[in-house]
Amino acid sequence: MENSIAIYGAYGHTGKFIVAELSRKGYKNLLLSGRDPEKLTLLHQEYPDLKIKAAAIDDPKAMDDAFYGAYIIINCAGPYLDTAKPIIEAALRSGSHYIDLSAEQKAVLDVFELFAEQAKNSKILIIPAAAFYGGLADLLSTALTQDWNKIDEINVYIGLDSWHPTKGTRLTGDRNHYKRLTFKDNRLQELEAGVPKEWDFKNPIGIKEVVALPLSEIITISRHLNVHTISTFLSQNSLNDLRNNDTPEPKPVDSKNRSSQQFCVEVIAVKGNIRRTVSAHGQDIYAVTAPLVTEAVNRILSGSIKKTGVTTMGEVFDASDFLQSLSEDDIKIAAIEESTLN
Template sequence: MTKSLFAIYGAYGHTGRLVASELLARDEELLLVGRDAEALRALADELDAGERVQTRTASVDDTAALREVMIAADVLIQCAGPFAVTGAPLATAAAEAGCHYVDHALEPHHVKRVFDTAQATAERTGAVMIPSLSFYGGLGDFLAGAVSDGIAGIERIVVAYAVNGWRLTTGAKNTATHLFAETERLTFSEGALRAGYVEPRNAVFPFPPPLGPRPMIAPFPSSEVVTVPRHVPVRNIDLMLSTSAFEAKEAFESEHIGAAERAATDFTIAVQAMWEGGSAAGQLAGHDLWRAGALASVEAAVRIAEGRGPAKTGVLAPGEAFSAEPFLRDLERRGAFTLTLRRGEG
């Protein structure tokens, strides 16, 4: 049986390296892709996996090179942000070539654009495309699905991220700068996705002990507003991020720190689902948000390559492509986090 080939775009970035290492640990074959040939060769040498690792140079504006990558690979994991810049060319190339696609975006406009522009093409070519399968966005989407499983008529879902010790890469810094400067925010309220200016507000979210209540930035511009309503019957979605994520000046001055220091994050993702007469909740708690995101994308990509992916093709939300709680339980067994669910009170 021929082994699948996994392409990683942005392979020599921090997330790309984590994805590559995890795929090699699962005995997979890799195609490292990016615009810097020297950096690709250096990473291949560092991984020291012989013929299991190939490299190919392709910039996001080289349509022919991207097409060659998508034809060669079975699955692409897109790790190079900001996705407002890199997202569309790679998603388009994957859809047109019928290459399965997973990305690490949190930007809601990019995620919506993939659904809007690639759906018909991906269905025709047989590609499964899952944008925003990472720490921000993807894990919140899965947790919302797990908390809400089997519940109809949900009035409100709150997804809250508490992060301490976050050290942004260059791509993450550029993404954060872009997102918080946006004036045309996507929100989901009264059963509809809306675009327009939203006044930022301070909020407090009651995380379960031992974390407790935390001051939050709201709304947090993440992709759950696009993905969660595709598989959860909800009228309103609120997204929040703890102010502690950006309190330390080192958060924005950490492009060149080592991998061990960057891994020193603590996180909790909590979801509350509320409906008339009842509520449910859940949380993911762990360390190293970068590894958690990499594990999520690799788990999805491997399942798709092995024929354990969704029954339908096209662009799908994470929780639409895979059953939410079993997917999270598999990540929990791999040490990504601890999952706690509390369903159906009231």
């Protein structure tokens, strides 16, 4: 069981991408787990050489059995407001590192507040929000400001040409009734209603109306970068898709089962009169989470980490090197541009 990796929620939409990516990268000691035995059995037909173990979130004994010997637990099962706490508790009991994909601000805050001391004392890694939402903007922001010890502001712009939400995304939206938080004047504050504006994401997204919509990257970035203000803006068209109950789920269009959805994440950081910009482009926000998580697994297993305890993608890894290591077929990272403000 040395270096075994347990994927909880392995049969979910993003979980399947992660299992496939780890398998492509040569990982064979994978344990597929989740709450639904029937879905696990169906997934096992695709991966007959891998072990499966069902475990309910409210059954600590079953989770201890499922995660026994796991070096890393990847939690792909939202809503993380419900699943993060019991799975992290199981990870602490088994001495396993933990990664999740949470976009929920409250879930990430709870992880820091509940488990920071215990994880540090146990010398294990707990990395919440290691996905497209949360992890990617954290890595980009960290790479952009790596030589700045103080930052005036960081603005994250997320543009999608469309958003076909999964069932898991809809369940999380229904569950997440907490007020959204932004970071202003060096502290978390409730988001105030803002005025939409236009932003040019360049091709293939183009010019989109964007609205302030802070997600888990507000929490992760503010935890380790000395920044005065952080804001996140999301394209309005993607929110319209998300809020429309008739919007269908994503459909695969290529050999990696990615949808045709295109995304752009642009991060702008300002310090004094210096402005820096970096952007990332790719296909399918759910699918791109898999190479992000797989690279995190690679670095944990190789010991390429800066600390243990509850941490973030940008804080625990060399952010610039991490981003450069990703395949352009998965995500294209533009060169950092610097300019002087008038």
